Amino acid sequence: xxxxxxxxxxxxxxxxxxxxxLLKDSSxxxxxxxxxxxxxxxxxxxxxxxxxxxxxxxGLKRYLRENAVAAVVxxxxxxxxxxxxxxxxxxxxxxxPLAVLTRPAWERCDxxxxxxxxxxxxxxxxxxxxxxTVLLTIGRQxxxxxxxxxxxxxxxxxxxxxxxxxxPDGARVIxxxxxxxxxxxxxxxxxxxxxxxxxxxxxxxxxYAKIAAARRLALPVIMIRRPRSASDGEMHxxxxxxxxxxxxxxxxxGTS
Ligand code: NAP
Numbered sequence: 001x002x003x004x005x006x007x008x009x010x011x012x013x014x015x016x017x018x019x020x021x022l023l024k025d026s027s028x029x030x031x032x033x034x035x036x037x038x039x040x041x042x043x044x045x046x047x048x049x050x051x052x053x054x055x056x057x058x059g060l061k062r063y064l065r066e067n068a069v070a071a072v073v074x075x076x077x078x079x080x081x082x083x084x085x086x087x088x089x090x091x092x093x094x095x096x097p098l099a100v101l102t103r104p105a106w107e108r109c110d111x112x113x114x115x116x117x118x119x120x121x122x123x124x125x126x127x128x129x130x131x132x133t134v135l136l137t138i139g140r141q142x143x144x145x146x147x148x149x150x151x152x153x154x155x156x157x158x159x160x161x162x163x164x165x166x167x168p169d170g171a172r173v174i175x176x177x178x179x180x181x182x183x184x185x186x187x188x189x190x191x192x193x194x195x196x197x198x199x200x201x202x203x204x205x206x207x208y209a210k211i212a213a214a215r216r217l218a219l220p221v222i223m224i225r226r227p228r229s230a231s232d233g234e235m236h237x238x239x240x241x242x243x244x245x246x247x248x249x250x251x252x253x254g255t256s
Contacts, residue, residue, distance in 0.1 A: 003030075004026075004027060004028055004029050004030035005028065005029050005030065005070035005071065005245075005249045006029075006030050006031075006032070006067050006068055006069050006070055007023070007029045007030065007031040007032070007069065007070060007071050007072070007073065007245065008031075008032055008034060008063070008064065008067070008069045008071075008072045008073070009023075009031055009032070009033045009034065009072075009073045009075055010034050010072065010073065010074045010075060010076045010083060010084075010087055011033040011034060011035055011045065011049075011075055011076070012035050012036050012039075012042075012075075012076055012077055012080070013075055013076065013077055013103075014103070014204060014206060015075045015101050015102065015103055015204075015238060016033060016045070016073075016075035016076075016101070017043065017045055018237075018238040019073060019075060019101060019238040019241055019242070020033060020045035020046065020047050021046075021238075022238050022239065022242050023047065023242070024046055024047060028246075028249070029245060029249070030048075031047050031048065032047070032048045032049060032050060032067070033045045033047055033048070033049040033050075034049070034050050034051070034054075035049060035050070035051045035052075036051075036052070036053070036076075036080070036083070037051035037052040037053075038141075038160070039159060039160055040160050054086070056086060057086045057089045057090050057093075060086050060087065060090040061090045061093060061094055064090060064091075064094055064096055065094065069096060070096070070097075070248075070249050071096065071097045071098070071099070071245055071248050071249060072087055072090075072091050072096055072097070072098045072099075073098075073099050073100075073101055073241055073245075074087045074088075074098060074099070074100045074101065075100075075101040075102070075241075077202070078102055078103070078105070078200075078201070078202060078203060078226045078227075079200055079202070079226065079227060081227040084100070097248040099235060099241050099244050099245075100234045100235065101234075101235050101236075101237075101238065101241050102203075102234055102235075102236065103202075103203040103204040103236065104203050104236055105201045105203045105226055106201055106202075106203055106208065106211060106223075109215065111215045111218070112211070112214075112215050112221065113214075113215075113218065113219065113220040113221065114220070114221050114222075114223045115220060115221070115222050115223065116201075116223045116224075116225055117222060117223070117224055117225065118224070118225055119224065119227075120138070120142045120145035120146075120224065121145055122224075123138075123145070123146075123198050123222045123224050124145055124146050124149060126222045127150075127152055127196060127198070127222065128150075129150050130150075131150065131151050131152055131153070132152045132153070132195050132196050133152070133153045133154075133155065133192060133193045133194050133195050133196075134146075134152050134153065134154050134155070134194070134195075134196045134197070134198060135155050135157065135188075135189060135192065135194045135196070135197045135198070135210070136154050136155065136156045136157070136171075136198050137157045137197065137198065137199050137207070137210055138198060138199065138200050138224070139158060139159075139200070140156075140158040140159075140160055140161075140162040140163070140166070143156055143158075143162050143166045143167060143168075143171075144165070144166035146168045146198075147166070147167070147168050147169075148168075151169075152168070153170060153171075153172075154167075154168045154170075154171040154172070155171070155172050155174060155192045155194065156168075156171050156172070156173045156174070157173075157174045157175075157176055158173065158174075158175060158176075159175070159176070159177045160175070161173070161175065172192075174188075178206040178207045178209075179205065179206040179207070179209070180206075180207065180209045180210065181209055182209040182212045182213050182216070184209070185209045185210045185212075185213035186213045186216060186217060188213075189213055189214070189217055189219065190217070194219065195219060195220075196219060196220050196221075196222065197210060197211075197214045197219055197220070197221045197222070198221075198222045198224070199211065199221055199222070199223055199224065200223075200224045200226075201223050201224060201225055201226055
């Protein structure tokens, strides 16, 4: 019997965990999930995993070679553009098959008051000059883009603590991890007197309640578009990736 095919899953998302659940009992594949290592208490998969950067494209290529990786699944967050770009380059250079597993972007619905922008600086500018109370739900890494400028009051929600030097003056920080429920989100927005929400277009169900809550309260949402566009090989469900793995490992023996 052939040794299992080493598979690298670039994780950190619900979709990566769904794929991990499907691969858990497979004897054909030997998957390893890679996490960025930024979250203090990450959800860990029931499979081999590693944590922390590879050291750019060259580091990733070294990892793929040393571990004879037969296929890579990029199941990173839709905003993890650098990691995705590195994976695309490394896999192309080494001729390792690559699949992208991502969740569809959220679509605007009737009643939504979205202002769509391309990046975090544009989101800050879109808040305008009249002071507002803003719910900032963009994770913690890019909070610094909202420092300085006009005197909005920010309520910053993040899984992990935000570095004090990134916080806008007077920001209130709420540490919480989704999934959140729509009624709780409405209660939070009303309690804090929120009059605008800033969000990345992350997609998926875990954090959508804030978008539905903003719609019910008729609040504007500054929606930051995804940094990468959908690619041809993009898949939206873990079962499709399993079929892809079966197909591409049928005739691929790994890197050398
Ligand atoms: P990024 O900017 O694409 O990645 C920066 C570097 O982090 C990569 O070049 C890589 O370092 C390392 N890295 C990222 N994901 C990795 C993984 N799965 N395994 C190993 N190394 C990884 O991504 P980011 O800095 O993590 O986040 C960018 C945006 O995505 C933020 O808005 C963040 O909130 C959001 N996000 C990311 C994750 C995630 O798991 N990455 C989860 C939720 C949200 P090397 O170049 O050294 O290999």
